[in-house]
Amino acid sequence: MSASPTAAALTPEMPGQVSLEGTRSTWSSFCVRRSNRLALAVIAALGMLALVADMLASDKPLLVRYHGQLFVLPNLTNPAALRELDNQSLREDLDSAGGDWMIAPPVPYGPYRIDLSLEQLPSPPGNGHLLGTDETGRDVLARLIHGARVSLSVGLVAVALYVLIGIALGALAGYFGGPIDWLVSRAIEVMLSFPTLFLLLAILAMVERPSVGHLMVVLGLTRWPAVARLVRGEMLRLKPMGFVQASRALGASDWHILWRHLLPNAMGPVLVMATFGVAGAVLLESALSFLGFGAPPPVASWGEILTEAHRQLAGAGAWWLAVFPGLAIFATAMAYNVVGEGLREAMDPREG
């Protein structure tokens, strides 16, 4: 870390504080691998995709001059004058002699738009649908783009929720010990004894009409034990260390020690677990949607398209319904898993 040995001896490392140098070295050793940078780029791209889904796939154009009137972003504002029209009917209705024009989004279908012009359903890729349509004639690509919203928002919110719960319970149990620790430890054991998918299904079955919000809350309330166990272990490991004892000797309060010394030091492994957790939550969300307990129809979700692929198996086998949503789930989970693995390696001093 330091150039001369004397300087190093004079400025001992303070594990209680996150040193800037330490952070930078974690970050730079994370960036050494090309696969890590690529995975981070994929995560950013998926996030953007979800944010601007309405600009990429919509029933309405991005910009249109219709009968002499200019509409800016009707795909977002949905003005009354255009309510009955979609990209196709609008284009046919344009008065090009009068100077009308339009810019359609790259995918000119919304996630719910049913293409009535198709003869065969589900329709294979082609016919104006890059990735084909499902059995009701909805564009698969449009549903994939909008499905990213469900998967990512459920993944991120659920993980944020359970990480917070896990940190709170784990820190209390590990730091204070005694009856709190006993109670939290038993709760962790109990929760870890249930098969995840089964517990989630059983809870969601109790909900009258499950929504995306229910998914987030149920995942958030059931997946915290692993984080709590990790944080509890970190507390037990760090508590007897010198810098904590020193802080206590200086008269620091429990709150100060927890908040300023213990938790910052436990954040590394928690971040790694959270990153892996997003991948896990995306997989779980798609599995629940696949089983019919996810986002309610007609909300577009990756797992739901796969349900249809499964229904179609008996017939001709609509491969495009099976391949593309699966790839989307896989790519998302893989990107988060690679980043998690990269972070774990970068933080592990023994890994080279």
Place this chain on the structure above:
Amino acid sequence: MASYLARRLLWMIPTFLGITLVTFALIHLAPGDPTSALGSPEQLGTGGQAAARAFREAMGLDQPLPQRYLRWLTKLARADFGLSSYDQRPVLDKLAEALPTTLLLSSLGLLFSFALAIPLGVAGAGRKGSLLDQGLSAGLLGLYSLPSFWIAILLVMVLTGGRFLAWFPAQGLRSPGAEEWGLIRRGLDLAWHLTLPVFCLGYAQLALVARHLRSGMLEALRQDYVLMARAKGLSEGAVLYRHALRNALVPLVTLLGLSVPTLVGGSVIVEQVFGLPGMGRLGFQAIATRDYNTVMAVTTLAALLTMAGVLLSDLLYSMVDPRIRRGSAP
């Protein structure tokens, strides 16, 4: 050893009570009860309301929650799970029919994942940083990121007739007419039917175990006894398998117990896609039809299986690592 076992069993009591409490709360704190499906009080009229009240009294639903919990617990102790509201059969009978399939599937999945994970984990750790190691690590992470229901659908689509190859059966456990075949042919038929489901159930576990084993091996390879083994001129294979692997396997024992909930949870999807009559499918159908008695029974049984798995792996752990026995209970 006996005192350790007794201590562990005692520690399981609060956990088991917690499990039953969660399951019970799950069902009984949900809004509504079986009579609310009949209609609102206005729709039922006075006669209907009286009938609903009588039903609630007969089912004990008018009693306070703690009392109902105790009643359910005493029935549980007699393995009385009540009747399934789906087909009015005893839940215990349905469980007894479904359990063997899931146990067979899970144990084969466990066997498959550990049997393949060990050579893969050792090979990766043995040449850390090599192209082989990097390829294996990436491949295992990929395997871990694949949704099992997707793989199941793709396998059914490609390998079970339909459009492409017809190498495996798509559904069920045995071929029609298999009852009359000899033992060996029946066994082969079962194996043929189980190949795809076991693969789907086990591959994620395989990736998990292999990754854990790799880091365990790396930890072991840093130890002095490995240096010693190398110094006295043992072959690399002997160093890896006889010295490092034995120690790296110890923490894997814990994974064995924790695999149970993953496998039982995964069986929901695999049994659903491949049409296998196991606990996963029974539980899923019970949830879909709001058959509460069956949901409760399957959930409790799955949690009990997990506890048994954890206990078993703790016992194995204390056998291979005597330091655990001397410490206090975890």
